[in-house]
Amino acid sequence: MGQGWRGVLSGLTITGALALAACGQGGGTAVKPNTTYQEQLIQKLIDAKPGDVISIPAGVYAIDRGLSLDADGVTIRGAGMDKTILTFKGQTAGAEGLLVNASDFTIEDLALEDAKGDALKVNEGENIIIRRVRAEWTGGPKTSNGAYGLYPVQVKNLLIEDSVAIGASDAGIYVGQSNNVVVRRNRAEFNVAGIEIENTQNADVYDNLATNNTGGILVFNMPNLKVPGFATRVFRNRVEGNNTGNFGRKGSAVASVPAGTGVIVNANDKVEIFDNDIGGNNTSNVIISSYFSTGYMNKEGVAPTFDPWPEAIYVHDNRFSPGGAKPDGLDLQALRVAMFGLTGSLPDVLWDGYADTKKFKAGKTDPALAICVDNGSAQTLNADGPNKNKSPKLMGDALRCQLAPLPAIAVAAAGPVPAERKVPAPGKP
């Protein structure tokens, strides 16, 4: 087993984050839920035909079984994410709140609260729009919360916008194994991972707020899947104060993320991180890491075709405010004190130091696969993972390089990137 950022590098200190749990605006508990509407809603989902709009009026509805939709071309529309609330508090069956196996699907203006598993899963489909939807676990961050808030997987042409995800025990917004994706103007708070882009190709993640998560924005690649992820742009986001103690279930990918992580890349390629406001993340504002640092690497269980290295990562023109002052776990704390003194901080960028030496050209990283940090005075710490963290060192200007900017993603429903940046405000505590 490899060395884990949290499992070995760190000593698993869950901070006082659970006490910070208050969050969200879920009104579900105050109103007595309607228990009779469920049957009608299931009937509508079963009878749905292409072109149908299933309107759910304002109200709080108790749902005790997982809902599912199989018909293409359907819109589900509520009266607002704080007005139409499906509460799954009493759910006895179903791995999701709502499971959608369909294309040309739009869901907007409603909330899914306290699902036993994932709140909304969209499994395989094209042209998916998730807009002004709130997925929330109303009891604050707990390991027993459902895994994913908004969870499209294996979809093509995806827009997630103006939505809210709170309290997921894995990722609030999780885009898996998808292609052509825009995730914008969402708010992710008090999740283990705020927004996670995994094994996904061609994604634009912008104008989002990720705060009070364990890790704000994750761009990951996992082994043993059909497609590797690459080409993600993370820009114009606010990624601030993601210091909630990691409450992910041990063994899950996100359980390896240290609390206090702003943006983290793991084993993914071609990731451009620019023009973001990133600060107050107590371990590091940006982490660039390989699969070796998750603690899950093993030769038998990981397909040999898997590329565990982060390559062609380009960090530039972000506005960093101080972070790294109180990294998660004893080992990272020790590293901070050893290198920067009792009152010092880890620098803005932390790199685990792994690179694929087989791809070196003339003894050096191929410039096309380089990790480039060209971000003013921001410093990168090489944690020297391959040598068991023996000789960590600041990289100075050694990583100062440029890569070709990634192209903008064209998702028809999203249109071009608006000139005006609109990042949502944090929820009221």
Added chain:
Amino acid sequence: MKRLCCLLLGLILTACAPGPLQPRFIADGAPEALADWGMVGVRDGRLVLAAGAQPYELNTPLFTDYAGKLRTVWMPKGQPATWTPDAPLDFPVGTVVTKTFFYPKAADGTVAPGDGLSLSQTGDGLDLGKIHLVETRVLVRRAGGWAAFPYLWNEAQTRATLKRTGAAIPVTLTRPGRRDAFVYQVPNVNQCAGCHATDHAAKALQPIGLKSRHLDREVTLAGQSYNQIARLTQLGYLRGAPAATTRVRAPDWRDESVAVEPRARAWLDINCGHCHSPKGPADTSGLYLDIATPPGPSLGLCKPPVAAGQGTGGFSHDIAPGDPDQSILIFRTASLDPGAMMPELGRSLTHDEGLALLRRWIAAMPPGCR
């Protein structure tokens, strides 16, 4: 005119007295009553089968909360299914498959496990004095593909009515030394696809059990012993089946004379493989539990989970060879938490005996992940 009226009256009276079942294919629509299909029905306190509704059982069946299952297949005359080695048999338009879920009555108003009953005990009908009917699912091959309809039996056990939205039924199951009160989930129509849409991109429904490997079995019915593939052929329901010696058959998961591994794989194939296959809806996990997947990471050996979330149970590998207690597969098969349990649909109880078999299989593997 008067004669016609009397004649009509006569027909109506005839319709009211239940005669023999008239099996038929209904080409479209959603028939409200199970009786409309004429495959199974209640006569004189028994659930009986129509002539031509051939009962069958599987070498290793899917677990459904210890319910007994009486399965039938019926095809229009002169249009046999075509044998295929791996895929479900290629059935003609007009094929109607039924599966009736029931529990034997226990002494004190609860029910007992019915999953151990063999075709010799169920295949010529069920005594409603001794068993309680829950639901009958109909899978019909129409011109546009397979369609699924769940019918729920009434309390009086006289008729079953279409319940497209599914149902939650409280059941108390008595087993030696234990009693479990649980909620039996009748799936809704969309959830039928959760298992039967085995090719998730195509999203078309398919039968799961009606494969040669599962059907190739010696059974006894009404005192006669026969091989089910041979019988289907003899009935004109199947053509193209090769000689028995060349066919691959799944083992009976309970057959202690067979090694543990093939039985565990057969259990995984029928319980998990319809989703966990390279084309199934659970291909998102990278974990393939169908019979075609060779041992390795895809079968879960040393494989880190992908999107299991809380379903990891705190463990790092889908299967930790040699160590069932550290295997996510075991944790999720045992779990009753909707957010963690596997399969996601179709059970509210743990299949203790199936779980024990999986544990033996994993425990016997050479330990460790390198």
